[in-house]
Amino acid sequence: MDGLTEAKLKSLAGARSFERGQDYTDAVSGVEFDGDRITAFVHGTERYEVELVLRGARGPVGECDCPYGQEGNFCKHLVALGLTLLARKADIPRMRKEARGRARGLDAWLSGLAREELLAVVREEAAEDSRLRRRLELRAASARGDLAGIRSRVRELLDIGPFARYGCVEYADAHAYADQAGQAVSAIRSLTASGRAADAMTLAREAIEVLAGVVENVDDSDGCLETVGTGLADAHHEACRTAAPDPEELAQWLAAHALRDACDLADIDPLDYADLLGERGMVALRRHAVEAWQANRTGWAEKDLMQRLAKSGRDIDTLIAVHAADLAPNGHSHLLIARELDTAGRTPEALEWAERGIRETDDLATVDTALVDHLADRYTRIGRLADAITLRRDHFAARRTLLTYRQLRATAETTGHWPAERENALTLLRADGDRVLIDILLDDQDLDAAWQAATAFGAHDGQWLTLADHSRPTRPADALPVYLRLAARLAPQTGNAAYEQLVSLLLSIRDCHHRLGTPDDFTAYVTTLRATHKRKRNLMRLMDEHGL
Structure with missing residues (x-):
């Protein structure tokens, strides 16, 4: 109970839910202990079942x-249960002791029942609890060796019909469906445990296909079905490990699965089966992968399978062939090839592919920036600094951003060519009246030139604000009109976000008037503003808090 405190409950629930939970403590009933697991019912709009698990100091x-x-x-409702436990803290040791006593009593009673009496109890409970009945039916079918019966039950467990409205399982019902579907995983695993691994393998494959077929009709925002899919994948792997299927048959299924949509739900990596496949199975797996890729060289699944197999076998040439068969127009594929060749120590080929990626890109403005970075770095490493500068210059000319300017500056500074490169870059921007010039001049800490550019070419509000903020200590007369203009646009707006921005501007306006020695002008401005917007209570409160 050390980790269960009011502060912890408030932290988990948030202030609003915590406050509302305090009103529900009288609605908590049926508190039961099972070790650190505590269940209860809370009566609200409906009766809700809640469960808390205590984890010590955590x-x-x-x-x-x-x-x-x-x-x-x-x-x-969880808050209400937590507060109820805290209020009854002194009673908890006794309640836990009573729970253990009840468990022992139940065990003793069941142990003392005659066979017919025990059967009657089980039949009665199964008749009242459909989930219990399904579990027992599955176990019975497994014990009888009734594969058809188990298959039928597994399909029923995966059927969305009982949960679907208008053909889809909505979010509120997705958890319940996933809980039911999860029973199929247990049923398949029980087959393996009972010595019928080959049947379990077959059913796991069928279940994966069925689940993949319905997943699009389930609002699985919480990823519950992904957990079921992972469980089915694990059950299949366990069954294969026990059944030792024919390697070539297993390879064929693994390849086919990797190329189907079902692989997204049950992520089965064929390489996890390498020890089961052996050399014969791996050869077959590669053959199936190559055949599929040759039939569809641009398919994502086909390429992914080929790449995984090539990397596992350190087959760089095959990996390059896969990338080269479907080159991205922005040079990204060229970059992947260059990196693989670099890793393999084939540096000249890597450089050639990187350069080819730049050449074959129609527009440097759309090229993968990582390719430019890669090639510029390689040029620098081998002493081709002029080529590195040229690449950075061309990239900046095509894609005029603060980032590409900084990259050009960093490269040119290493060779002492930055002053000339900077002037050329600024001339290019001035010729086109590009507003990024203002950001660049600010980054260079050239405030005078930034003001000139903003005046000549115009600037957006964010740039004007940045200019004013940088200039206020030394040029308050220039900054003040900017703040006043921005405040005038913001003042008519409503909402706390707008109010916070306005107050920030007012503080800057006050600072400008202070530096200019005109505090009375600010007082008059704020008085007029307050009179105009006095109905905005949150704005008035914020202004009061900041002494405005």
């Missing part, structure tokens, strides 16, 4: 089946 985690709780939030 604090509790909880689940609730209310709509807000099903979204993964620590809701007011």
Whole structure:
């Protein structure tokens, strides 16, 4: 109980849910302990089942089946249970002791029942609890060796029909569907455990296909079905490890799975089966991958499978061939090839591919910036500094941003050519009246030139504000009109975000008047502003807080 405190509950739930949870403590009933797991019911709009798990100093985690709780939030009902436990802290040792006593009593009672009595109890509970009945039916089918029965039950568990509205499972029902679908994983694993791994392998494959077929009709925002898919993938791997299927048949299925949409849900990496496939199976896997890629060299799944197999076998030439068969127009594929060749120690070829990527790009403005960085770095390493500067210059000319300017500056400074390069770059921007010139001059800390550029070419509000902020200490007379103009545009707006921005501008305006020795002008300005916007209570409060 050390980690269960009011402060922790408030931190998990947030102030609003915590406050609302305080009103629900009288609605908590049926508190039960099972070790560190505590369940209860909280009566709100409906009766909700809540569960807290105490984790010592780390604090509790909880689940609730209310709509807000099903979204993964620590809701007011969980807060109510937590507060109830804190209020009854002295009783908890006794309640835990009683829970252990009840568990022992149940075990003793069941152990003492005659066979027919025990069967009657099980039948009665199964009739009242459909989930329990399904689990028992699956176990019975497994024990009988009834593969058809198990297959039928697994398909029922994966059927979205009982949960779907208008053909789709909505978010509120997705968790319940995933819980049911998860029982299929347990059923398949039980087959493996009972010595029927080959059947489990077959059912796992069928279940993966069924689940992949319905996933588009389920609002799985929380990724619950991904967990089920992972469980099915693990169950398949376990079954294969026990059943030892024919390597070539396994290779064929793994390749086919990797190329289907189902692989997104049950992420099965064929390389995880390398020890089961052996040399014969890996040869077959590569053959299937090559055949699929040759039939569709631009398919994402085909390329991904080929790349994984090539990397695992350190087959650089095949990896390059896959990339080269579908070159991206922005040079990204050329970059991937260059990196692979660099890693393999084939530096001249890597440089050639990187240069080719620049040459084959129609417009340097759209080239992958990482390719430019890669090639410029390689030029610098081998002493081709002039080529590095030329590349950076051409990239800046095509893509005029503060980042490309900085990259040109960094490269040119290493050779002492920056003054000339800078002048050329600024001349290019001035000729076109490009507003990025203002950002660049500010980055160069050339305030006078930045003001001139803003006056000559215009600037957006963010640039004017940055100019004013940089200039206020030394040029308050220039900064003040900027702040006043921005404040005039902002003053009519409503909302706390607008109010906070306006107050920030007012503080800057006050500072300008202070530096100019005109505080009375500021007082008159603020008085007029207050009179005009006095109905905006939040704005008035913010101004009061800042002494405005």
